[in-house]
Amino acid sequence: xxxxxxxxxxxxxxxxxxxxxxxxxxxxxxxxxxxxxxxxxxxxxxxxxxxxxxxxxxxxxxxxxxxxxxxxxxxxxxxxxxxxxxxxxxxxxxxxxxxxxxxxxxxxxxxxxxxxxxxxxxxxxxxxxxxxxxxxxxxxxxxxxxxxx
Amino acid sequence: xxxxxxxxxxxxxxxxxxxxxxxxxxxxxxxxxxxxxxxxxxxxxxxxxxxxxxxxxxxxxxxxxxxxxxxxxxxxxxxxxxxxxxxxxxxxxxxxxxxxxxxxxxxxxxxxxxxxxxxxxxxxxxxxxxxxxxxxxxxxxxxxxxxxxxxxxxxxxxxxxxxxxxxxxxxxxxxxxxxxxxxxxxxxxxxxxxxxxxxxxxxxxxxxxxxxxxxxxxxxxxxxxxxxxxxxxxxxxxxxxxxxxxxxxxxxxxxxxxxxxxxxxxxxxxxxxxxxxxxxxxxxxxxxxxxxxxxxxxxxxxxxxxxxxxxxxxxxxxxxxxxxxxxxxxxxxxxxxxxxxxxxxxxxxxxxxxxxxxxxxxxxxxxxxxxxxxxxx
Numbered sequence: 001x002x003x004x005x006x007x008x009x010x011x012x013x014x015x016x017x018x019x020x021x022x023x024x025x026x027x028x029x030x031x032x033x034x035x036x037x038x039x040x041x042x043x044x045x046x047x048x049x050x051x052x053x054x055x056x057x058x059x060x061x062x063x064x065x066x067x068x069x070x071x072x073x074x075x076x077x078x079x080x081x082x083x084x085x086x087x088x089x090x091x092x093x094x095x096x097x098x099x100x101x102x103x104x105x106x107x108x109x110x111x112x113x114x115x116x117x118x119x120x121x122x123x124x125x126x127x128x129x130x131x132x133x134x135x136x137x138x139x140x141x142x143x144x145x146x147x148x149x
Numbered sequence: 150x151x152x153x154x155x156x157x158x159x160x161x162x163x164x165x166x167x168x169x170x171x172x173x174x175x176x177x178x179x180x181x182x183x184x185x186x187x188x189x190x191x192x193x194x195x196x197x198x199x200x201x202x203x204x205x206x207x208x209x210x211x212x213x214x215x216x217x218x219x220x221x222x223x224x225x226x227x228x229x230x231x232x233x234x235x236x237x238x239x240x241x242x243x244x245x246x247x248x249x250x251x252x253x254x255x256x257x258x259x260x261x262x263x264x265x266x267x268x269x270x271x272x273x274x275x276x277x278x279x280x281x282x283x284x285x286x287x288x289x290x291x292x293x294x295x296x297x298x299x300x301x302x303x304x305x306x307x308x309x310x311x312x313x314x315x316x317x318x319x320x321x322x323x324x325x326x327x328x329x330x331x332x333x334x335x336x337x338x339x340x341x342x343x344x345x346x347x348x349x350x351x352x353x354x355x356x357x358x359x360x361x362x363x364x365x366x367x368x369x370x371x372x373x374x375x376x377x378x379x380x381x382x383x384x385x386x387x388x389x390x391x392x393x394x395x396x397x398x399x400x401x402x403x404x405x406x407x408x409x410x411x412x413x414x415x416x417x418x419x420x421x422x423x424x425x426x427x428x429x430x431x432x433x434x435x436x437x438x439x440x441x442x443x444x445x446x447x448x449x450x451x452x453x454x455x456x457x458x459x460x461x462x463x464x465x466x467x468x469x470x471x472x473x474x475x476x477x478x479x480x481x482x483x484x485x486x487x488x489x490x491x492x493x494x495x496x497x498x499x500x501x502x503x504x505x506x507x508x509x510x511x512x513x514x515x516x517x518x519x520x521x522x523x524x525x526x
Contacts, residue, residue: 021297023281032280041277043270047261051254056276066282073301075287082285 020069022062033057033089060086080128087126103136105145113137113146151227174324180316185327196223201265208259209251211242337501340434342375345384347521354404354515357424362394362401362471365419366518367410368509369433377435378495378502379457381464388522389461390429393468395524399475401468403518410506413447416440418515425475429467434502435459439471450474451483457495458486 019025023038030038034054045051067082088096102108102116113133121130140146151163171185199222203214212235221231253276260269274295278284284291289299307313316324348371357363364387371383387403394401404422406415416430416438426442427450435456438449453459453467463485470480 020286020301021281021283021299023278023283024296027281030281038277038280041273041280043257043261043266043273046254046257046269046273049254049258053252053254056253056273056279058279058282062280062282063285066285069301070286073286073304075300078285078287082282085285 019065022065026065030062031059033059035059058089060089063089084126084129084132087120087124087129090124090126091120103133105140106147109147109149110137110141113140150225153228168329171324171327175327178316178321178324180314180320180324184323187328192223197265197268199223201260201263201268204263204265205256205259208262209246209255211246212238333501336498337374337505339380340374340376340378340502341505342382344373345371345375347384348372348387348403349519349521350405350516351519352517354402354422354517356422357402359424360399360475361424362399362468362475363419363423363428364390364401364403364468365406365415365422365428365430365515366403367412367415367432367506368405368407368511369410369506370405370431371433371518373509374433374502374505377433377456377459378498379435379459381435381459381461383433384520384522385461386431386435386464387520389464390431390468390471391520391522392524393465393470394472396465397469397472397476397478399472401472403520404515405518406515407509407511407513410503410510412436412438413440413449416449417444417446420444422515423475427471427475429471432456432503433506434499437464437467439467439474441474451480453483453485455485455488455491457491458488 022030027038032038032041032055034052034057036055041051041055045055063082063086067079067086070076070082071079091099099116099120102112108116114137117130117133117137120126120133151165167183170181170183173179174181174183196219199214199219203216203219206212206214215232218232218234225231253272257269257273257276260266260272278291278295278297283289283297283299286297287300288305289297291297305313366383366387371387375383377383377386391401402423404419406418409415409418410432412430412432414430415432416428417440419428419430420426420440420442422428423442428440430438430440437453437456437459439451440449444450451467451470453463463483466481466483470483473480
């Protein structure tokens with residue numbers, strides 16, 4: 001382990017999670033988004049056409065585990081990001097792309113962004129992402145990035 | 150592979166820079182992530198990659214890739230070397246792929262059906278890594294066995310010069326194994342021939358008393374080096390200079406300077422031995438100076454520093470001018486081709502030639518050289 005020289009932030013020296021990388025230390029307990037164990041995601045299964053897209057997609061639980069690892073190492077912004085990602089696994093891809101489009105500058109009115117935040121919270125149980133969109137709404141208003149009708 | 154057809158990535162770094170970059174890694178002992186490879190290895194991996202794409206196209210019903218295209222992709226230098234394709238058909242196939250429900254798993258199946266097991270395994274492993282998500286952490290990379298290294302398990306430990314990642318061990322050995330590396334000797338092989346039999350040392354150089362031009366040559370001249378950097382034979386260069394001197398009705402003596410390889414010093418010593426006070430200093434790589442007794446060493450009458458551009462005609466003109474100085478006549482301009490790239494192209498060769506000449510330095514006085522040659526005039 002490198003020495004912790006500067007000491008003012010944990011990321012200078014790095015606390016290492018004993019579980020990381022998960023692919024090495026937690027391979028037996030890792031499952032894909034649909035619950036299939038990692039050990040079953042094999043070339044044979046793929047060649048036989050026994051796998052689908054959800055078999056190679058990350059689960060919310062694993063994203064939260066990665067968020068905890070990032071937070072422990074001092075990367076709180078990365079941790080937040082991964083926690084939002086965990087929430088967003090509940091949102092279908094096409095839906096997610098529509099949300100993404102709405103958040104581009106000048107695409108949505110304030111009411112539409114508020115509605116998006118509410119929907120994230122109520123329908124997809126994504127409170128962190130909902131708060132993030134509400135924060136964005138305030139910033140968009142201040143910086144004139146809302147849609148002008 | 151340089152991509153002349155890339156509308157997006159106007160990158161300023163591509164395979165044309167790899168040779169330079171490998172040398173920079175080696176000479177500066179830094180790890181830029183580049184790995185010296187042999188041509189055979191590159192051809193093999195490119196052929197395999199092109200065949201894999203050809204197979205996937207065929208399996209997925211895309212517009213076919215011909216064997217000629219695979220061959221061009223294997224040996225081509227840039228995208229310019231690829232045969233024309235029906236881009237409209239390719240784009241239509243891409244649209245259909247994106248609109249349909251085929252995905253990465255379809256590609257893996259196609260590769261496996263066609264026997265590209267290694268590539269299929271690698272692509273599936275990318276999917277498996279998505280399940281673990283270790284690569285989502287800061288500064289993550291995969292090593293060649295798909296193990297993740299990131300700021301979590303390989304944190305930045307740089308705390309100043311001499312700390313942090315230092316390229317050592319097997320990786321350092323690999324960086325140094327540049328297949329196209331030449332030995333220093335190879336750079337100057339053209340300048341090293343059979344020692345001249347027409348040039349014979351005949352004893353200590355005497356100080357002249359009558360009108361003459363001294364041609365003072367460097368310590369490796371005609372022996373350890375036999376050609377100039379421009380590829381001119383030393384005997385031919387001497388003959389050209391002597392012809393020039395003779396055309397002005399004067400004679401020249403040749404002396405070999407033993408204790409310095411510096412062009413100005415060689416000319417300066419020659420001038421001190423010259424009956425007229427005029428000498429031509431000539432390094433073995435061809436750099437020439439016309440010197441005059443009484444001038445400071447680093448001063449001169451004329452300097453011809455771009456030795457690669459000097460021709461036998463130039464050397465004859467230098468001989469003529471030296472004789473004209475000796476006779477008190479006005480000199481004539483000596484035309485010299487200017488090549489602004491010469492320094493850049495030849496700096497290594499120049500350095501090696503100078504080193505070889507310098508290696509011949511002995512703490513001995515100049516000697517007189519007999520040159521078995523008669524003027525045609």
